[in-house]
Amino acid sequence: xxxxxxxxxxxxxxxxxxxxxxxxxxxxxxxxxxxxxxxxxxxxxxxxxxxxxxxxxxxxxxxxxxxxxxxxxxxxxxxxxxxxxxxxxxxxxxxxxxxxxxxxxxxxxxxxxxx
Amino acid sequence: xxxxxxxxxxxxxxxxxxxxxxxxxxxxxxxxxxxxxxxxxxxxxxxxxxxxxxxxxxxxxxxxxxxxxxxxxxxxxxxxxxxxxxxxxxxxxxxxxxxxxxxxxxxxxxxxxx
Numbered sequence: 565x566x567x568x569x570x571x572x573x574x575x576x577x578x579x580x581x582x583x584x585x586x587x588x589x590x591x592x593x594x595x596x597x598x599x600x601x602x603x604x605x606x607x608x609x610x611x612x613x614x615x616x617x618x619x620x621x622x623x624x625x626x627x628x629x630x631x632x633x634x635x636x637x638x639x640x641x642x643x644x645x646x647x648x649x650x651x652x653x654x655x656x657x658x659x660x661x662x663x664x665x666x667x668x669x670x671x672x673x674x675x676x677x678x679x
Numbered sequence: 680x681x682x683x684x685x686x687x688x689x690x691x692x693x694x695x696x697x698x699x700x701x702x703x704x705x706x707x708x709x710x711x712x713x714x715x716x717x718x719x720x721x722x723x724x725x726x727x728x729x730x731x732x733x734x735x736x737x738x739x740x741x742x743x744x745x746x747x748x749x750x751x752x753x754x755x756x757x758x759x760x761x762x763x764x765x766x767x768x769x770x771x772x773x774x775x776x777x778x779x780x781x782x783x784x785x786x787x788x789x790x791x792x793x
Contacts, residue, residue, distance in 0.1 A: 568722075597779055607769065607783040620780050654722055658779065665779050667713065670722040 565591060568657050568671035576677045582643040585674045589636050589657030595619075596638040597668060598630060601652040610653075613638055614660065642676075650678045681706045681772050685784035693792045698757040700787045702744075702770035705751065709775040712753045714744055717767045717786075726768075729753060731775060740764070765791045 569588045577583050589596050598610040609622040613632035630640040636657075642649055652675050656668035686701040704710060711730050715723040727738025734746040744755045753770060770784040 595779055597781070599781075606785050607771075607781075609780045609782070612779045614779075622780070656723075656781075667725055667728050668779070668781060669725065670715070672720075672722045 568655055568669055570653075570655050570671040570674050572674060573672065574675045574677075576679060577645050578679050579645055579647060581645050582641060583645060583676060584639055584641045585653055585655075585676075587638045587640075587655030587657075587671060589638070589655075590659075590669055593657035593659050593669070594636050595658045595660050595665060596632055596636065597656045597658075598638070598640050599654045599656065600624075601654060601673070602650070607654070610640065645678045647678050649676065651676060681710065681774070681782045683770050683772050683782055683784035685768075685770050685787050687787055688785060689788045689790065691790040691792060692760050694762055695759050698742075698755070698760045698764065698789065700755040700768050700770075700789065702753045702755065702784060703751055704753060704770070704772045706772055706774075710772045711775050712744075712746060713771045713773075713781070714738065714742070714753075714755050715769045715771060717769065719766075723769065726755070760789075760791050762791050762793065765789055 571586045595614045597612040601607045612620045616632045627643045632638045652673045654673045656670045658668045659666040682705045684703045713728045714726040727736045729746045737743045742757045767786045767788045771781040
């Protein structure tokens with residue numbers, strides 16, 4: 565079974581631009597979560613989607629948004645990019661059975677650099 | 680609220696020596712606990728998980744961890760370190776029920792000396 569895939573793997577943008585990152589979960593996994601990883605702040609939760617609905621959101625500004633499609637694929641968008649948005653963005657998927665969440669499996673991440 | 684503290688941002692051991700990575704958690708509700716490993720330029724790989732069954736959990740690559748509620752700890756161990764174990768290790772906690780959000784520790788970078 566294929567793992568979590570994320571595209572693109574690397575991205576360079578300039579301040580003020582916007583960016584969209586994509587995540588395809590493991591087949592059958594309907595929960596998708598996003599995390600930001602930086603040297604200073606570590607791994608921080610952005611948001612989680614299940615059945616096309618955002619179920620939980622971390623403490624990030626409104627410039628960070630996401631969505632999930634009917635096939636469980638997810639995208640996250642960052643508008644008006646700032647230098648501090650440079651990070652590794654990780655997507656994770658998990659199997660949900662009768663409301664019980666199993667462990668999260670992570671993709672390789674998208675490395676975003678903002679110049 | 681939940682939090683995780685990993686003692687030691689860097690740990691160095693000799694090849695063949697015991698690996699011990701420390702993790703203490705804080706949780707107001709029954710927790711699920713996880714250890715993940717991250718190799719350079721890669722995502723996180725799940726090593727093992729505690730989900731309220733056995734308190735001694737065995738994972739991949741010879742790692743294991745013991746959940747000690749009285750000490751609020753979930754330390755990761757491996758009897759004999761291998762060069763391929765060099766990586767960054769993250770301890771994480773989440774609620775047993777409900778929200779899927781993982782709260783991570785700051786990570787411990789493990790170096791293996793030949």
